[in-house]
Amino acid sequence: MNLAYKILSSHLKEGKLVPGEQICIQIDQTLTQDSTGTMAYLQLEAMEVGHVAVDKAVAYIDHNMLQTGFENMDDHEFIRSVAKKHGITFSKPGNGVCHQLQLENFSKPGETLVGSDSHTPTCGAMGMIAIGAGGLDVAVAMATGKYYLQCPSVIQVNLTGQKAPWVSAKDIILKVLQELSVKGGVNKIVEYTGEGIATLSLTDRATICNMGAELGATTSVFPTDKRTLEYLKQQGRENDYVEMKADADATYDQVLEIDMSTLEPMVAKPHSPDAVVPARELEGMAINQVVIGSCTNSSFADMMRAAKILKGRKVAEHVSLVIAPGSSSILAMLSENGALADMIQAGARILECGCGPCIGMGQAPLSKGVSLRTINRNFKGRSGTNDAGVYLVSPEVAALSAVKGCFSSMFEDDMYLEEVPSTPFIKNANFFINDYDPYTEVYMGPNIKPVPRGEKLAKNIQGKMVLKVGDNISTDHIVPSDSKLLPYRSNVPHLAKFSFCKVDDQFYHRAIENGGGFIVGGDNYGQGSSREHAALVPNYLKIKAIFALSFARIHRSNLINNGILPLIIDQVGYDFFNDQDEYVLLDVKDAVENGTDVTVQNINTKETIVAKLSLAPREKVMILQGGLLNAIKELGGD
Ligand code: F3S
Numbered sequence: 001m002n003l004a005y006k007i008l009s010s011h012l013k014e015g016k017l018v019p020g021e022q023i024c025i026q027i028d029q030t031l032t033q034d035s036t037g038t039m040a041y042l043q044l045e046a047m048e049v050g051h052v053a054v055d056k057a058v059a060y061i062d063h064n065m066l067q068t069g070f071e072n073m074d075d076h077e078f079i080r081s082v083a084k085k086h087g088i089t090f091s092k093p094g095n096g097v098c099h100q101l102q103l104e105n106f107s108k109p110g111e112t113l114v115g116s117d118s119h120t121p122t123c124g125a126m127g128m129i130a131i132g133a134g135g136l137d138v139a140v141a142m143a144t145g146k147y148y149l150q151c152p153s154v155i156q157v158n159l160t161g162q163k164a165p166w167v168s169a170k171d172i173i174l175k176v177l178q179e180l181s182v183k184g185g186v187n188k189i190v191e192y193t194g195e196g197i198a199t200l201s202l203t204d205r206a207t208i209c210n211m212g213a214e215l216g217a218t219t220s221v222f223p224t225d226k227r228t229l230e231y232l233k234q235q236g237r238e239n240d241y242v243e244m245k246a247d248a249d250a251t252y253d254q255v256l257e258i259d260m261s262t263l264e265p266m267v268a269k270p271h272s273p274d275a276v277v278p279a280r281e282l283e284g285m286a287i288n289q290v291v292i293g294s295c296t297n298s299s300f301a302d303m304m305r306a307a308k309i310l311k312g313r314k315v316a317e318h319v320s321l322v323i324a325p326g327s328s329s330i331l332a333m334l335s336e337n338g339a340l341a342d343m344i345q346a347g348a349r350i351l352e353c354g355c356g357p358c359i360g361m362g363q364a365p366l367s368k369g370v371s372l373r374t375i376n377r378n379f380k381g382r383s384g385t386n387d388a389g390v391y392l393v394s395p396e397v398a399a400l401s402a403v404k405g406c407f408s409s410m411f412e413d414d415m416y417l418e419e420v421p422s423t424p425f426i427k428n429a430n431f432f433i434n435d436y437d438p439y440t441e442v443y444m445g446p447n448i449k450p451v452p453r454g455e456k457l458a459k460n461i462q463g464k465m466v467l468k469v470g471d472n473i474s475t476d477h478i479v480p481s482d483s484k485l486l487p488y489r490s491n492v493p494h495l496a497k498f499s500f501c502k503v504d505d506q507f508y509h510r511a512i513e514n515g516g517g518f519i520v521g522g523d524n525y526g527q528g529s530s531r532e533h534a535a536l537v538p539n540y541l542k543i544k545a546i547f548a549l550s551f552a553r554i555h556r557s558n559l560i561n562n563g564i565l566p567l568i569i570d571q572v573g574y575d576f577f578n579d580q581d582e583y584v585l586l587d588v589k590d591a592v593e594n595g596t597d598v599t600v601q602n603i604n605t606k607e608t609i610v611a612k613l614s615l616a617p618r619e620k621v622m623i624l625q626g627g628l629l630n631a632i633k634e635l636g637g638d
Pocket of ligand 1 (some may be wrong): 295587
């Protein structure tokens with residue numbers, strides 16, 4: 001058996017480990033961040049449960065940290081009070097990025113984790129099955145200890161050879177993205193094997209697992225070994241070590257071989273993480289901004305390698321270099337060992353430990369600017385500047401380019417840090433709050449609005465097509481997350497006004513005028529993140545169904561959780577839909593109940609097409625009831 005299936009089978013509650021089958025697994029740990037967590041906790045509250053049913057649940061504040069108005073602080077206080085009421089550990093703002101902190105403090109080999117953030121797979125580096133999910137799925141996992149998913153197949157990525165000094169973990173995952181594309185991992189677990197693994201530190205592996213999310217993968221996983229133990233020792237948690245590895249004769253559904261000795265520094269060009277080319281192709285290109293940080297590259301080792309390059313050098317005059325260490329522990333260690341001073345001395349701006357620029361919370365680039373970032377995604381506009389180009393690189397390329405003032409990957413020998421010190425982490429328990437009190441009164445400030453609830457499925461559904469879009473529509477297109485909107489994650493009516501605004505600024509008005517309707521999309525609809533708001537907003541706007549050539553995994557689940565039909569069409573079906581026409585889904589309720597295809601008729605022309613809908617039994621109940629919150633009782637508390 002491969003490692004992925006070993007962990008899944010030890011947690012299997014329902015179903016069979018056959019790719020494509022609906023399975024239910026026991027969840028050991030959950031995490032939320034504030035941006036998706038506020039809604040997840042509103043949903044948890046709506047379920048009227050007591051103490052969480054998982055061993056460890058953590059609520060992080062790392063996304064919306066700017067307090068330029070009351071909204072973010074309202075959300076933080078709400079989350080703090082809910083955490084206290086349900087026995088959830090609360091990580092205060094400034095403690096760091098959720099995935100870095102989870103890895104440092106709570107990750108355990110062989111356990112399962114679901115998190116309301118698409119980069120939750122970061123903890124796969126620890127030999128865990130760690131999956132990003134919608135907030136509601138995470139709320140259900142907290143309430144019941146269970147998580148439902150489509151059983152993934154497993155891709156083996158076999159790492160051989162020794163990478164050159166200037167090749168980093170980021171370059172390995174960029175290479176995998178180049179090979180497999182942003183769709184290559186959908187409904188798959190990426191399992192890393194091979195003797196090359198031993199050369200990668202735990203945090204190198206975390207970088208690789210982190211960006212497995214960009215492959216669309218369910219998760220990524222590494223076996224555990226002495227590098228894992230070494231990291232756990234640094235965290236003062238060596239007793240958590242368990243050996244986890246695939247059987248010698250393990251089988252996989254697909255294999256990708258990567259000889260690390262052939263790799264070189266890589267870059268993902270705007271506006272997709274799989275637009276990967278060798279970094280040398282951009283040598284000398286003018287740049288304006290460099291960002292080092294995010295859940296992908298903010299480990300102690302990443303910071304130390306960047307600091308080594310910056311030490312005694314100067315950030316180019318026209319370049320703004322910002323650095324956000326991944327956790328308060330890392331910041332404290334950099335401060336103690338002098339690396340922080342080296343960064344500041346070189347002219348770097350130090351940001352607080354959090355997501356910051358990655359999510360467009362500050363540090364928007366120059367208009368038409370070029371920003372080199374160590375983050376994981378470079379979708380258009382995510383940085384806060386719509387016409388800027390974001391290039392994804394390793395911390396080493398980022399630091400070197402900041403110094404050279406242009407895109408650079410020609411390193412000098414004295415820039416290389418032979419060995420990152422394996423120092424014990426400085427732990428600051430003051431940033432974690434654990435004070436369970438079931439009688440806590442939940443704080444609800446004016447920025448917190450109720451969760452939208454769907455309606456039971458009608459016999460037929462009629463409505464207009466209110467939007468038609470192309471391929472690779474991301475959750476960012478559906479609900480943008482710039483710094484002006486992030487504070488409204490707990491305020492769906494306000495967010496709805498901006499839905500699809502970058503694609504079609506009349507969408508909101510059309511949806512309101514028509515009392516909802518249908519959306520038609522191309523391939524990979526809803527790609528990019530676990531952002532549940534990309535389903536909550538259409539639910540609020542009474543969008544009943546979305547027709548697409550294919551759906552991204554998490555978004556499809558989020559739509560069903562919100563009672564919205566994800567219907568698959570082919571190219572003929574795509575062409576069938578015309579602006580402003582009215583359509584009816586004939587006997588859709590029967591089709592859902594019986595598991596048959598859905599007939600769609602154009603009311604004007606009477607022409608019909610057939611759309612495919614394949615729902616697991618539990619998903620059927622959700623669609624019939626108008627969403628998971630309405631169906632939770634019927635699903636027996638699941
Ligand atoms: Fe935060 Fe960016 Fe990661 S928003 S969780 S640092 S992808």
